[in-house]
Every structure is written in structure tokens, then in C-alpha cells.
Amino acid sequence: MTETQLNGSSGPGPVPAQRGGTTRAADLAAKLTDRAREIIARYPADRSRSALLPLLHLVQSEEGYVSPAGIEFCAQMLGLNKAQVGAVASFYTMYKRRPTGDWLVSVCTNTMCNVLGGQQVYDALSEHLGIGHEETTPDGKITLEHAECLAACDYGPVMTVNYDFFDQVDPDTAVALVNELRAGNRPKPSRGGRLCTLKEISVQLAGFPDPRPEAVADGVPGEPTLRGLRLAQQHGISVAGFDPNTPITASGSGAPAAEAAGAAANTPASDRKPAGDAAKPQEQALKEAK
Amino acid sequence: MSTTPRRETLEKLTPVLTKRWLSPDAWRIDVYEQLDGYAALRKALAVHPDDLIQLIKDSGLRGRGGAGFPTGLKWGFIPQNDGRPHYLVVNADEGEPGTCKDLPLMTHDPHSLVEGVIIAAYAIRANRAFIYIRGEAVHAARRLRNAVQEAYRAGYLGRNILGSGFDLDLVVHSGAGAYICGEETALLDSLEGFRGQPRLRPPFPATHGLYASPTVVNNVGTIASVPYIVLGGAAWWKSMGTEKSSGPMIYSLSGRIVHPGQYECSMGITLRELIELAGGMQPGHNLRFWTPGGSSTPMLTADHLDVPLDFEGVAAAGSILGTTATQIFSDQDCPVYATYRWLEFYHHESCGKCTPCREGNYWMVRTYRRILAGQGTYEDLDTLLDTCDNILGRSFCGLGDGATSSVTSSLKYFKQDYLDYIEGRKPPKLSEKTLVGAH
Numbered sequence: 001m002t003e004t005q006l007n008g009s010s011g012p013g014p015v016p017a018q019r020g021g022t023t024r025a026a027d028l029a030a031k032l033t034d035r036a037r038e039i040i041a042r043y044p045a046d047r048s049r050s051a052l053l054p055l056l057h058l059v060q061s062e063e064g065y066v067s068p069a070g071i072e073f074c075a076q077m078l079g080l081n082k083a084q085v086g087a088v089a090s091f092y093t094m095y096k097r098r099p100t101g102d103w104l105v106s107v108c109t110n111t112m113c114n115v116l117g118g119q120q121v122y123d124a125l126s127e128h129l130g131i132g133h134e135e136t137t138p139d140g141k142i143t144l145e146h147a148e149c150l151a152a153c154d155y156g157p158v159m160t161v162n163y164d165f166f167d168q169v170d171p172d173t174a175v176a177l178v179n180e181l182r183a184g185n186r187p188k189p190s191r192g193g194r195l196c197t198l199k200e201i202s203v204q205l206a207g208f209p210d211p212r213p214e215a216v217a218d219g220v221p222g223e224p225t226l227r228g229l230r231l232a233q234q235h236g237i238s239v240a241g242f243d244p245n246t247p248i249t250a251s252g253s254g255a256p257a258a259e260a261a262g263a264a265a266n267t268p269a270s271d272r273k274p275a276g277d278a279a280k281p282q283e284q285a286l287k288e289a290k
Numbered sequence: 291m292s293t294t295p296r297r298e299t300l301e302k303l304t305p306v307l308t309k310r311w312l313s314p315d316a317w318r319i320d321v322y323e324q325l326d327g328y329a330a331l332r333k334a335l336a337v338h339p340d341d342l343i344q345l346i347k348d349s350g351l352r353g354r355g356g357a358g359f360p361t362g363l364k365w366g367f368i369p370q371n372d373g374r375p376h377y378l379v380v381n382a383d384e385g386e387p388g389t390c391k392d393l394p395l396m397t398h399d400p401h402s403l404v405e406g407v408i409i410a411a412y413a414i415r416a417n418r419a420f421i422y423i424r425g426e427a428v429h430a431a432r433r434l435r436n437a438v439q440e441a442y443r444a445g446y447l448g449r450n451i452l453g454s455g456f457d458l459d460l461v462v463h464s465g466a467g468a469y470i471c472g473e474e475t476a477l478l479d480s481l482e483g484f485r486g487q488p489r490l491r492p493p494f495p496a497t498h499g500l501y502a503s504p505t506v507v508n509n510v511g512t513i514a515s516v517p518y519i520v521l522g523g524a525a526w527w528k529s530m531g532t533e534k535s536s537g538p539m540i541y542s543l544s545g546r547i548v549h550p551g552q553y554e555c556s557m558g559i560t561l562r563e564l565i566e567l568a569g570g571m572q573p574g575h576n577l578r579f580w581t582p583g584g585s586s587t588p589m590l591t592a593d594h595l596d597v598p599l600d601f602e603g604v605a606a607a608g609s610i611l612g613t614t615a616t617q618i619f620s621d622q623d624c625p626v627y628a629t630y631r632w633l634e635f636y637h638h639e640s641c642g643k644c645t646p647c648r649e650g651n652y653w654m655v656r657t658y659r660r661i662l663a664g665q666g667t668y669e670d671l672d673t674l675l676d677t678c679d680n681i682l683g684r685s686f687c688g689l690g691d692g693a694t695s696s697v698t699s700s701l702k703y704f705k706q707d708y709l710d711y712i713e714g715r716k717p718p719k720l721s722e723k724t725l726v727g728a729h
Contacts, residue, residue: 052483091485093467111631149387153544163428192429205464227551232303246523255350261534262352262360285588285698
């Protein structure tokens with residue numbers, strides 16, 4: 001594959017010279033083969049294909065996105081062809097197909113964060129940075145995206161920078177945050193570990209531990225996480241009767257009611273549907289809406 | 291503005307799985323060990339694996355990932371003495387809109403999951419286990435990988451664990467941003483290095499799961515419950531919850547309440563009581579609609595404040611307990627717009643394998659945009675229901691089914707809101723520019 005072909009498929013928009021668009025698979029192999037072998041060794045010997053997702057994270061840690069050369073490298077490591085790897089890489093949102101900024105800024109605009117103000121946060125950032133969804137600032141620093149639920153609804157509206165959380169943001173705090181990033185600072189996330197670049201976090205996504213012990217220690221739980229516990233603590237509530245030395249009895253009585261109810265609610269698929277029947281309440285909701 | 295809950299409501303709180311979150315360093319193995327940590331493992335390794343399966347059956351534990359399948363029954367499906375490798379896979383791909391309980395658990399108490407994995411793997415005779423964690427959950431993964439390393443060093447993982455002769459390897463495997471991988475067979479395909487698309491069932495994972503071998507797939511909360519049941523016993527576990535839905539459950543409250551957050555309560559608590567625990571509704575907000583367990587569960591209304599939030603109670607009210615992601619919306623929120631945003635999600639996350647889900651969600655999003663831009667027609671409502679009829683029960687997996695929940699339930703309870711947009715009584719919520727391709 002020529003360099004022109006590699007560049008040609010890296011998508012529209014300017015490609016800054018330092019970003020790996022011309023890196024060949026051989027260069028990647030020289031840098032990444034040892035780590036790639038470590039990843040492959042995690043899985044059963046005849047099941048090396050399981051290493052594909054972490055390997056794609058690994059090539060992203062070198063190039064900032066999954067380039068055609070990165071795909072070629074994964075294919076070589078696993079004995080697959082490039083189409084097989086490309087089909088997987090293009091399926092998953094976190095594998096970026098174009099050069100991506102050092103800071104991937106994701107704003108949750110799914111329903112809960114959205115109604116709490118997440119859409120305004122996204123719109124303000126988009127206007128301030130002059131870029132839209134999955135676009136990168138001309139200096140190559142920041143890529144913006146609107147994200148679906150980030151699993152922190154009790155802190156909504158939330159945004160993440162390279163997947164570490166900033167909680168209860170509003171347009172002003174969000175703009176101030178990206179300004180700090182552009183100024184070369186690394187603002188501290190609300191709960192997670194201290195920030196690292198997209199390339200650095202991709203190493204962790206490939207399954208390697210964070211080399212910064214202090215980052216593992218970061219992140220005291222926020223008040224929403226502890227809210228129920230604090231209430232229980234304040235009012236002296238605990239679960240009675242807990243004895244860690246309770247013997248494990250060989251012939252228990254079973255829990256027939258729970259077992260029957262749970263099995264009945266998850267009946268095996270009938271002929272109508274390949275992967276399990278719809279739940280009855282969903283059928284009922286449709287019927288009653290008509 | 292926050293009100294103090296009544297004593298009888300406070301007594302519904304059952305801090306069990308969440309309890310160690312109050313100890314900020316519980317993620318470190320030495321602190322975890324001081325807080326009953328790895329005591330359950332020692333106890334479990336001293337009994338026969340079949341006794342552990344029976345213990346979990348006795349506890350009545352049902353899966354915490356949404357479906358509520360009996361955990362002991364699932365473990366019992368694994369064929370024994372079949373000469374094939376067995377696998378335990380933890381579904382930590384938390385992503386159902388509204389759901390936010392597994393991430394704090396893995397971040398603040400990762401060893402409880404690791405300990406649960408070792409006990410469960412011993413029970414089903416698996417020598418390899420995987421935790422498939424959502425890619426975006428980077429801090430939880432940081433803590434979890436650290437916990438796994440610590441557990442190896444302490445001899446809780448690896449060869450001949452605590453001299454028992456039992457071997458286990460545990461790998462934390464990060465996903466890459468596909469909600470569909472929370473569906474267990476899609477997760478297995480993804481873990482095998484393919485696109486995450488659901489498989490035809492049967493055969494079920496119990497006989498043909500990971501690498502076509504017997505596999506148990508359990509949610510984070512399910513596996514993290516195991517050490518507590520081993521320590522406290524089945525009878526103690528059943529002292530919480532109801533006969534058919536035993537134990538504590540982490541209810542994740544978000545939205546228009548004074549104190550959103552995680553509330554671990556006895557199963558069967560009601561929304562009225564949960565709102566009371568959360569300090570009431572925010573000033574100026576009255577409850578209008580809510581999801582009992584994430585966006586894939588039909589929404590309920592203020593008429594359902596006293597429904598017991600256990601598997602049976604919610605089903606009887608016409609919805610699903612799901613992940614107990616209780617998203618609370620008020621009279622200042624629009625059920626039509628909420629549904630539209632959820633549909634954007636299902637459209638984006640549809641894996642594309644089956645036509646009803648891939649095409650149905652694409653077109654429903656466009657129909658909603660038209661309605662919300664003030665250009666909807668009465669026929670649009672029929673089209674939506676017709677589309678749901680073609681998705682529900684005809685899509686390959688539960689993602690498609692789940693997409694219809696908010697559409698049908700919002701039309702059932704809030705048809706007037708749709709008509710208000712169509713008949714021009716409500717100002718458009720979306721502008722013309724969003725309408726490209728809607729007609």
C-alpha cells in the first residue's frame with residue numbers, strides 16, 4: 001500500500017504532519033509488537049482473535065486514531081485480512097477513523113442530561129470551538145462529540161474529557177474547561193483519575209495499568225454516589241442479622257417462588273423470534289397505545 | 291428545601307453492596323481485607339462447588355442486569371464433567387440510559403466484584419473469567435485492573451488459589467463504545483473479536499457461549515452480591531426484599547429530585563418512598579413521568595407512585611424493573627421530546643443486523659423530528675405505532691424491543707402532548723434545519 005493510498009482514506013480535512021497519517025504498518029510493528037504479543041497472551045492460545053479490540057486500542061495509542069496502517073498491523077498480528085479488521089474497527093464508536101485531538105471532549109445529550117441542560121452545553125462548546133460533532137479544532141487539540149448516556153445520570157449534565165468525568169457542567173464551566181485544555185493545562189476531573197491524553201488513555205484501554213499510581217488513587221466518591229449511605233449512617237440504619245460465620249448448608253430449602261417467577265419472566269424463545277420473545281409489558285404497552 | 295424522610299421510609303435502606311463506598315480507600319486490597327474482604331472466598335473454597343450453586347439458589351438471587359433470571363438456576367445449567375472449558379463472563383458494559391450503579395461499584399469497591407468472580411468461577415468450574423467493561427468507563431477500569439493485579443499478588447488469582455487446587459485467570463477487557471454489547475450474546479461475539487452483534491438462541495450461552503463452550507454471563511451487581519450471600523447466608527439475604535424478589539437493590543435516582551444519587555434499598559420500595567429519601571421533588575417541579583429501570587422500560591406516571599419496585603410489582607403495573615435506573619421527570623419536561631432523544635440513542639446504537647430495528651428506529655427518529663418541528667400529522671401517530679408493531683417481537687434482540695417502550699407508553703399516557711404539537715398548541719421544539727430527510 002502506498003502512502004498516497006493511506007492518506008487518501010484518512011478522511012476529509014487537513015491532516016497535521018505530525019499525526020501519523022503516513023506511518024506504515026512496519027513502523028507500527030517496530031514499536032508495538034512486544035505489547036501486542038502481551039495482549040494476545042491474555043487469551044487462550046487458539047483464540048487470539050479475542051485480542052482484536054485491545055489491539056485496536058493499542059494502535060490508537062500510537063496514532064491517535066485507527067489508520068489503514070493500524071488495521072494492517074492488527075491483521076498481521078492476528079493472521080486476519082484487512083477487511084476482517086476494518087469491519088470490526090468501523091463498528092465501534094471509540095475507534096476513531098480520522099486523526100483525533102489530544103482531548104476528546106464528549107458531552108452527554110441523551111434524555112436525562114439533555115433536559116438538565118446538556119444540549120446547551122454541547123451547543124455552547126460547538127459555537128465556542130467552531131466545530132461540530134466528531135470535528136477537530138484546526139490546532140489539532142480538541143475533538144468534540146455529543147455522546148449517548150455516559151452512566152453518571154445522578155451527576156447530570158455530565159461531560160468527559162478522554163472519558164474522565166466533569167460533573168454538573170453548564171455552558172460557562174464547559175467553555176472555561178476547554179479554554180484550559182487549549183492553554184496546555186490539565187484540569188482535574190470531578191471524580192476520575194487526573195487527565196491523560198487520548199493516546200495515553202488508549203494504552204489503558206488496551207488493558208495495561210495506569211503507570212501513575214496517583215491517578216489510580218484519584219477520585220473520591222461524590223455526594224450523589226454516597227447519598228443513600230449518608231442517610232443510613234445519619235439515622236443509624238443497618239441491615240440486621242448479618243453473621244459472616246453463617247454456615248453454608250449442603251441441603252438448602254431453595255427459593256421456589258423466586259425461581260419460578262424469574263424463569264417465567266424469561267421464557268425461552270418461541271418460533272416467532274430468534275433471540276427471545278419481547279417482554280409482556282412491552283406488548284401490553286403497544287396494545288394499549290393503539 | 292430538602293425534607294427529612296420518615297423513620298419507616300429510612301428503614302427501607304439496606305446498605306450492603308454499597309456499604310464500603312463510605313471507606314474511601316476500600317479499593318485497596320489491604321483496606322478491603324479489613325472490611326470482611328476475601329473472607330467469603332476462604333469460606334467458599336472450603337465447600338463443594340455444588341453447595342455454592344445450591345446456596346445461591348436458596349438465596350433467590352435474581353440477575354441485576356435487567357432480566358431478573360434466577361442466578362442459581364443459570365449456574366446450574368452449566369453441564370459438569372463434560373470435558374470442555376467453562377467460562378465466566380461479567381457483563382460490565384453499563385450503558386442503558388439512566389443506569390449508573392455498576393460504575394461506582396467497580397470504582398469504589400472493585401475487589402467485591404473480583405471476589406465474587408472467583409467464587410462464581412469456582413462454583414461453575416471455570417478456570418478463565420473475563421470482565422467485559424464498557425470502554426468509556428476508564429476510571430472504573432483503572433481501579434479494577436489495579437484490583438486484579440493486587441489479587442494475583444495476594445494469591446487470590448492464578449494457580450492453586452489459597453492452596454485449594456483451584457486455578458483461575460481473570461482478564462479485564464475494555465469494550466469500544468457499543469451499547470449493543472450489553473446484550474449477552476453480542477458481548478460474547480465482541481469478546482471473541484468480532485462486531486458486537488447478537489447471536490441466534492438457542493443454543494444458549496450455558497452450553498454454547500464463549501468459544502462455543504459452556505459460559506455464565508452475569509451482571510456486575512449479581513456477581514458482587516455473591517460474597518455477601520456466602521458470608522451472611524441465604525436466610526439473611528432473603529430477610530431483604532420480597533419472596534419473589536429477594537435482597538437489596540441499588541436504585542439509581544436521577545432528574546427532578548432534590549438529591550439524585552444511589553439508594554440501596556430493600557426490593558419492593560415504592561417511588562413515593564424513594565422520592566422521600568431523595569428529599570422530595572425539586573421546588574417548582576411536579577412528577578409527570580418516570581422510568582422504573584432505564585429507557586427500555588415503559589414509562590410510568592404519577593399514578594404509579596405506590597407500585598412496589600420489584601420484578602413482579604413493576605410488571606403488574608405494565609413496565610419492567612430493568613436496571614432500577616429511576617429517571618424522574620416533571621411537568622416541565624416533555625414526554626415527546628424525551629422519547630425522541632431516547633430514539634436517537636436506539637437509532638445510533640442499533641447494530642444493523644436486523645431490518646426492523648435498523649430501519650424502524652431510523653424512520654421513527656425522523657417522524658419525531660417532524661412532530662417536534664410542528665409539522666407532524668395525525669397519520670404520524672399511526673405510523674409510529676405501526677413501526678413499533680413491526681419492531682416489537684420481530685427484531686433480533688431486546689434492543690429493538692426496548693426502543694418501542696417509550697414510544698408506546700408515551701402515546702398511551704401522553705397522547706395529548708403529541709396532539710398539541712400537531713395542532714399547534716405547543717411551540718415547536720426543534721427547528722426546520724433538523725428536518726432534512728423527514729418527509
